[in-house]
Amino acid sequence: MTLKDILPxxxxxxxxxxxNNLRKRIIDMGLTTNTEITVKKMAPLGDPxxxxxxxxxxxxxxxxxxxxxxxxxxxxx
Amino acid sequence: xLKIALVGNPNSGKxxxxxxxxxxxxxxxxxxxxTVEKKSGKLKYQDFEAEIIDLPGIYSLSTISLExxxxxxxxxxxxxxxxxxxxxxxxxxxxxxxxxQLLDSKIPMIVALNCMDIVQKKLQQxxxxxxxxELQIPVIPITASKKTGIxxxxxxxxxxxxAGQKHEHRYEDQIEKTIEVFENLIGDRFLAIRxxxxxLKILEPLKLPPEANAKMIEAYEQESKRxxxxxxxxxxxxxxxxxxxxxxxxxxxxxTDVISVTxxxxxxxxxxxxxxxxxxLIMFMVFFLAFGPIGTWxxxxxxxxxxxxxxxxxTLIANLGMMPWVSSLITNGVFGGLAAVIGFLPQLAxxxxxxAILEDSGYMSRAAFIMDRLLRKFxxxxxxxxxxxxxxxxxxxxxxATRTLDKDEDRKITTMIIPFISCGAKAPIYGVFAGALFFxxxxxxxxxxYVLGIIVAILSAVMFKKTILxxxxxxxxxxxxxxxxxxxxxxxxxxxxxxxxxxxKAGTILLGAFIIIWFLSYFGFVDGTFRMLMEDEIEHSIxxxxxxxxxxxxxxxxxxxxxATVAMLTGLVAKESVVGTLGILYGVAGNxxxxxxxxxxxxxxxFTSAQAYAFMAFALLSTPCIAAxxxxxxxxxxxxxxxxxLLYEFVVxxxxxxxxxxxxxxxxxVILSIIFGIIxxxxxxxxxxxxxxxxxxxxxxxxxxxxxxNCHLPKKDEFLAIIDQKKEDDQDDRE
Numbered sequence: 100m101t102l103k104d105i106l107p108x109x110x111x112x113x114x115x116x117x118x119n120n121l122r123k124r125i126i127d128m129g130l131t132t133n134t135e136i137t138v139k140k141m142a143p144l145g146d147p148x149x150x151x152x153x154x155x156x157x158x159x160x161x162x163x164x165x166x167x168x169x170x171x172x173x174x175x176x
Numbered sequence: 177x178l179k180i181a182l183v184g185n186p187n188s189g190k191x192x193x194x195x196x197x198x199x200x201x202x203x204x205x206x207x208x209x210x211t212v213e214k215k216s217g218k219l220k221y222q223d224f225e226a227e228i229i230d231l232p233g234i235y236s237l238s239t240i241s242l243e244x245x246x247x248x249x250x251x252x253x254x255x256x257x258x259x260x261x262x263x264x265x266x267x268x269x270x271x272x273x274x275x276x277q278l279l280d281s282k283i284p285m286i287v288a289l290n291c292m293d294i295v296q297k298k299l300q301q302x303x304x305x306x307x308x309x310e311l312q313i314p315v316i317p318i319t320a321s322k323k324t325g326i327x328x329x330x331x332x333x334x335x336x337x338x339a340g341q342k343h344e345h346r347y348e349d350q351i352e353k354t355i356e357v358f359e360n361l362i363g364d365r366f367l368a369i370r371x372x373x374x375x376l377k378i379l380e381p382l383k384l385p386p387e388a389n390a391k392m393i394e395a396y397e398q399e400s401k402r403x404x405x406x407x408x409x410x411x412x413x414x415x416x417x418x419x420x421x422x423x424x425x426x427x428x429x430x431x432t433d434v435i436s437v438t439x440x441x442x443x444x445x446x447x448x449x450x451x452x453x454x455x456x457l458i459m460f461m462v463f464f465l466a467f468g469p470i471g472t473w474x475x476x477x478x479x480x481x482x483x484x485x486x487x488x489x490x491t492l493i494a495n496l497g498m499m500p501w502v503s504s505l506i507t508n509g510v511f512g513g514l515a516a517v518i519g520f521l522p523q524l525a526x527x528x529x530x531x532a533i534l535e536d537s538g539y540m541s542r543a544a545f546i547m548d549r550l551l552r553k554f555x556x557x558x559x560x561x562x563x564x565x566x567x568x569x570x571x572x573x574x575x576x577a578t579r580t581l582d583k584d585e586d587r588k589i590t591t592m593i594i595p596f597i598s599c600g601a602k603a604p605i606y607g608v609f610a611g612a613l614f615f616x617x618x619x620x621x622x623x624x625x626y627v628l629g630i631i632v633a634i635l636s637a638v639m640f641k642k643t644i645l646x647x648x649x650x651x652x653x654x655x656x657x658x659x660x661x662x663x664x665x666x667x668x669x670x671x672x673x674x675x676x677x678x679x680x681k682a683g684t685i686l687l688g689a690f691i692i693i694w695f696l697s698y699f700g701f702v703d704g705t706f707r708m709l710m711e712d713e714i715e716h717s718i719x720x721x722x723x724x725x726x727x728x729x730x731x732x733x734x735x736x737x738x739x740a741t742v743a744m745l746t747g748l749v750a751k752e753s754v755v756g757t758l759g760i761l762y763g764v765a766g767n768x769x770x771x772x773x774x775x776x777x778x779x780x781x782x783f784t785s786a787q788a789y790a791f792m793a794f795a796l797l798s799t800p801c802i803a804a805x806x807x808x809x810x811x812x813x814x815x816x817x818x819x820x821x822l823l824y825e826f827v828v829x830x831x832x833x834x835x836x837x838x839x840x841x842x843x844x845x846v847i848l849s850i851i852f853g854i855i856x857x858x859x860x861x862x863x864x865x866x867x868x869x870x871x872x873x874x875x876x877x878x879x880x881x882x883x884x885x886n887c888h889l890p891k892k893d894e895f896l897a898i899i900d901q902k903k904e905d906d907q908d909d910r911e
Binding site for chain 1: 270273449653655
């Protein structure tokens with residue numbers, strides 16, 4: 100399962116990052132292994148997506164999100 | 177003097193703190209990355225004096241954009257006496273990441289913990305004493321926007337023990353071993369850690385001999401086998417683990433998370449359905465206020481005032497009895513040129529004001545978020561939207577705003593297409609021509625110009641991306657900052673800063689250009705003698721001669737007479753002077769800039785509607801004004817690129833005008849010629865798009881990268897190739 104598959108309102112935890120493009124930036128922005136992410140919403144045109152990570156709001160494209168392997172946690176809130 | 181640098185995340189309040197420390201009028205924005213160049217000011221406190229340097233905001237020392245590079249190079253190369261690391265307490269985790277990176281440099285550091293008020297609103301508490309113990313550096317709580325805590329910070333800076341022992345952050349044993357291996361090869365712990373994180377990229381500026389480089393690569397590959405997780409993630413993981421541990425100690429949350437105001441606002445502003453229409457409405461409002469009735473009304477009064485002032489100056493100079501060329505230089509060259517530019521100021525100021533409000537409040541980031549999907553189709557990032565939007569007002573600030581883009585190639589593309597966006601100064605040209613020849617359809621004709629500009633800009637972007645600037649990434653990853661109420665003071669400062677920039681340009685580069693153009697238009701040969709000309713003799717001027725000489729070139733695109741050519745040439749000074757020049761050349765009595773309808777009659781006599789439309793299109797697309805050219809040069813920092821893009825713009829303008837005029841001439845119908853023009857362009861759009869647009873994102877390095885192949889960075893050959901290429905490029909530029 101990748102970050103792209105997580106629906107708005109759901110939470111997940113990062114298992115692995117396969118992103119090549121922007122890799123270092125994504126890691127430095129706090130998306131490291133075991134980090135908890137809440138998917139907030141999609142942009143009005145369906146992409147990019149907005150996530151809550153480490154207490155702040157980050158937006159990234161689905162192209163990058165589908166290269167981030169995650170596992171879903173908890174039910175939808 | 178002591179050098180003190182302010183380093184921190186974008187949007188952490190660095191610039192506000194800078195203002196507080198130096199009392200300087202630095203502008204502050206809420207668009208990540210407002211500080212585009214290094215700015216410095218002086219801190220004075222009793223006997224203590226230091227230079228404070230405000231650097232562009234960075235998230236980490238591993239850079240991807242130019243402005244980040246400016247900041248990081250400064251940290252790594254210039255040995256500073258002290259770093260003030262401003263940390264946004266409301267997102268402590270991410271902000272501390274940079275703090276830990278900076279700790280590795282062993283440069284003396286103080287942490288200024290900002291936004292304590294927001295922390296309290298979020299019902300949290302931070303134990304400053306414990307944080308100091310954990311980081312082993314001084315921590316001062318401040319609220320930069322309300323100026324609390326700044327005095328404590330200044331006192332601490334003045335009393336700081338600059339020579340004292342600096343604490344070193346230790347990593348886990350295994351990581352330390354790897355750092356030691358690298359350190360033995362490079363001879364510096366900080367560089368060794370940077371190499372661990374960033375790979376070969378970090379060695380580039382060191383210019384190591386190839387053997388040493390090869391050794392580093394070998395060591396890198398050796399060491400990377402010792403870790404279970406990706407090698408480049410080892411240090412970030414360790415740092416974030418340390419940060420979480422620290423946060424658990426220092427941060428106490430009282431009760432449950434409150435839904436922040438930001439989230440409530442975003443529920444509406446980035447809403448699935450109403451987000452986009454709201455965005456359109458906000459953009460429309462900004463342009464309506466700046467260029468609609470209100471803006472025009474203010475401009476009219478402003479121009480009235482300026483002209484009254486200048487006419488007084490004119491009378492004064494005429495009475496002084498100076499030599500005629502001196503008084504002409506002053507009244508026509510200097511003041512005439514300045515009036516053309518300054519008359520445009522009110523609308524620009526209004527536009528800048530609203531841009532400042534949108535930036536300071538945090539909406540600009542949302543705009544990029546909303547528009548990214550659309551712009552990506554054209555090979556641009558959502559962040560490119562802001563420069564393009566500003567381009568509707570004026571190209572000069574728009575080009576400066578391209579620095580927030582991540583890659584050099586992206587910036588080049590955006591800078592090159594900005595002149596195609598119809599700036600405010602071009603509007604009078606459309607107004608006069610459309611008013612003269614298109615009657616009821618004049619609004620459609622004017623609107624179609626804006627559309628034409630956007631289409632050409634988009635097509636150019638796609639073309640550049642697919643040909644000469646293939647490595648452009650159009651990346652997008654962006655923080656959405658919390659909404660803030662823009663303060664009157666900050667907004668005004670921000671607006672003033674940009675207006676000042678515009679005025680300074682008008683006063684320096686532009687003044688020189690005006691004097692040259694004045695000389696070209698007021699001197700010439702009459703009956704074999706070279707002399708100064710009267711106002712109505714511009715036909716005999718050097719400019720007139722050039723215009724006549726160039727007329728055959730412009731005939732095919734519909735220029736009816738040399739007057740049109742000369743007017744277009746004076747457009748190099750400022751696009752709004754095209755109309756003024758036409759007024760003089762057609763011998764119109766009265767002020768045509770103020771009252772465009774005076775020009776309707778001569779234009780109707782000289783132009784057919786197809787010619788007028790081609791003229792409008794040419795004015796829109798051709799080489800921009802001198803101010804924009806100067807801004808372009810600054811952004812490219814290369815003559816090669818500047819000349820290329822100017823030529824490109826000229827050729828595109830010529831071709832488009834050619835198509836419009838030739839197609840339009842087939843049938844004299846006014847509406848038909850417009851439709852033909854648009855359809856011709858649409859066909860080109862869709863045919864090109866069919867060929868070039870492919871779905872999916874393009875990765876920098878491994879194009880068809882599969883998710884299963886875990887890629888080990890850095891790729892030896894690729895990195896070496898990139899380094900070689902960069903060296904070549906540098907040499908090219910120097911030549």
